[in-house]
Amino acid sequence: MANVMEIYRYLDSLAPFSIQMSFDNAGFLVGRGEASVQKLLVSLDITEEVIEEARSLDCQLIISHHPLIFHPAKRVTDADPVGRCVLALAENHIAAICAHTNLDAVSGGVNDALAQKLGLTDIEQLHQDGEDASGRPYGIGRVGFAPGHFYLPEFAAFVRERLGADGLRLEDAGRPVYRVAVGGGACGDMLEDVIRMGCDTFVTADVKYNVFLDARAMGINLIDAGHFSTENVVCPVLADWLGRGFPSVEVFLSKQHKEVFYSL
The missing domain is CATH 3.40.1390.30 (NIF3 (NGG1p interacting factor 3)-like)
Known part of the structure; x- marks a missing residue:
């Protein structure tokens, strides 16, 4: 059994959050640190579709590359995409950890x-x-x-x-x-x-x-x-790291999050 903070500390040992760039907001962004994790989902981004995917898989944690909360939030409501995502995570008891420029480097x-x-x-x-x-x-x-x-x-x-x-x-x-x-x-x-x-x-x-x-x-x-x-090439790497670090946790790669545009 693992909890959110144990997984955060493990990622910090591999990609220290202290080295993230000054503009960044990587880290443990949503949830309770002591919450237990039996299943987690890895995705490049945290979107409403990814959160629904995590909910359907009964995941307690999403680990993404891009931070869900990047700019300072003055409010958390359903009036904007970030607010809707934060609310959906909280309502479904899903935590979020984001490893961004620290994982780049x-x-x-x-x-x-x-x-x-x-x-x-x-x-x-x-x-x-x-x-x-x-x-x-x-x-x-x-x-x-x-x-x-x-x-x-x-x-x-x-x-x-x-x-x-x-x-x-x-x-x-x-x-x-x-x-x-x-x-x-x-x-x-x-x-x-x-x-x-x-x-x-x-x-x-x-x-x-x-x-x-x-x-x-x-x-x-x-x-x-x-x-x-x-x-997106890093998502399988993250999944592998987490699978080796926490063999009792079931790790999923997002199938819902894909390229956001197409070319004619």
């Missing part, structure tokens, strides 16, 4: 999961942000070597298939894909790090127009593979 987290999903080898950090209290280095992004000989169209097709992405946006610099940087989620501002690490190709998401222009000027192949697709 740690070894084995979002960016390692993305690099491994794309078959990169000799993986290293794209940018080191610091060391945690145990002296373990952490940072956003990863760099590795492509798992074969590609030019961008072939590599983009490979990325789309591996990530199950609905669609990609590309800047083709005409260079062979050899040394690849990845940044799960919105990491378009890391182009300088990509160049510093000697990369020819960058896979990330939420890329702004000016970043595509910069990539063209810098001669970098750029792939925007979507926020959901580049980060």
Whole structure:
């Protein structure tokens, strides 16, 4: 038998919440710490559909990547999506723990999961942000070597298939894909790090127009593979961590939460 706080402390040992970025709101966000957990659900986001899924599975806890409560809440009512979710969690006695930028940065987290999903080898950090209290280095992004000989169209097709992405946006610099940087989620501002690490190709998401222009000027192949697709790769990792840490707890991966848009 485990309770919510025991699971929180376990996640904190793997992806310390103390290293989250200053703007973030990762942590234990909803519920009672002493509540027992027999079943839990892992999802990229906590939405009304995910909460209903957790309720139908009789889960006592949802663990997500994106924080349910990101901005300071002045009220909790059914008049807005966050309020409805908080109320639904409370009414169904479901707790919420969210591991966000701390999970992005740690070894084995979002960016390692993305690099491994794309078959990169000799993986290293794209940018080191610091060391945690145990002296373990952490940072956003990863760099590795492509798992074969590609030019961008072939590599983009490979990325789309591996990530199950609905669609990609590309800047083709005409260079062979050899040394690849990845940044799960919105990491378009890391182009300088990509160049510093000697990369020819960058896979990330939420890329702004000016970043595509910069990539063209810098001669970098750029792939925007979507926020959901580049980060959802961590959910099976979380499920595996939790299954190994709490073998008596039944762990589910959300089947309801999927990409929020589609491409024509």
